[in-house]
Amino acid sequence: MNIAVCIQTQAFDMAYGYEDLLENRSDVGAVVSFTGLVRDFNESPEVTGLTLEHYPGMTERTLEDIGQQAWQRWSLQGIRIIHRVGYMAPGDPIVRVSVASAHRRDAFEACDFIMDFLKTRAPFWKKEHAREGDYWVKERASDQQDATRW
Numbered sequence: 001m002n003i004a005v006c007i008q009t010q011a012f013d014m015a016y017g018y019e020d021l022l023e024n025r026s027d028v029g030a031v032v033s034f035t036g037l038v039r040d041f042n043e044s045p046e047v048t049g050l051t052l053e054h055y056p057g058m059t060e061r062t063l064e065d066i067g068q069q070a071w072q073r074w075s076l077q078g079i080r081i082i083h084r085v086g087y088m089a090p091g092d093p094i095v096r097v098s099v100a101s102a103h104r105r106d107a108f109e110a111c112d113f114i115m116d117f118l119k120t121r122a123p124f125w126k127k128e129h130a131r132e133g134d135y136w137v138k139e140r141a142s143d144q145q146d147a148t149r150w
Contacts, residue, residue, distance in 0.1 A: 002078040002100075003067040005060050009086040017080030017098040025100075028077050032107035033098040034115055040090035046131045052085045052094070055123040059083075066117045070099070073113065074106040081114065083124070113150050120147045 004017070014035060021031055040047050067079045078100040088094060097114050101107040126137040 001068065001071050002076075003064060003071065004080050005063040005067065006082045007054060007056075007059055007063075007085055008082070009084060012082050012084070012093060012096060014093065014096070016082050016096050017078075021078040021080060021098060021100040025077060027102055028100045029102045030104040030107040031098060031100045032104070032111045033096060034111050035093055036095040036115075038088045038090050038092045038094060042128055042137065047090060047128050048131065049087060049089045049129040050137075051087050051127045051129070052083075053125045053127070054083075054085050059123050062122045063118065066114055066121060069117070070110040070114050074101065074110040075103070076101045076106060076110055079110070079114070081118070083118075083122075085124070116143070116147045116150065119143045
């Protein structure tokens with residue numbers, strides 16, 4: 001399996017994983033990527049930043065497991081998952097998932113699957129900072145509902 005997972009505090013290059021997924025390969029026909037960014041609104045209309053916490057070791061293992069599940073369901077050539085922790089400001093990238101496959105449908109579906117399960121299974125905790133104060137973000141029912149599609 002060609003799955004790589006990285007958790008880090010520093011910002012990542014928006015092309016993360018792309019060249020790595022294609023290195024020495026001619027069997028890749030599609031690379032699909034998703035990048036999640038910090039919004040300036042959520043539960044509060046004026047989010048000034050967020051802090052993401054995680055459970056070191058467990059988080060990486062969970063992301064690897066999600067990648068392995070995708071690998072078993074679709075015909076894939078590679079998966080790259082990078083997720084930031086720590087403080088981030090609006091507009092900063094939080095997560096990037098890139099999936100390589102011979103065919104676009106497998107890459108699209110696997111990327112969507114990984115994000116749905118990352119949102120519902122990975123041990124991350126998000127605290128939003130807003131003008132009226134800080135608060136922990138609760139799990140959204142819509143995220144759980146999205147994950148039931150699979």
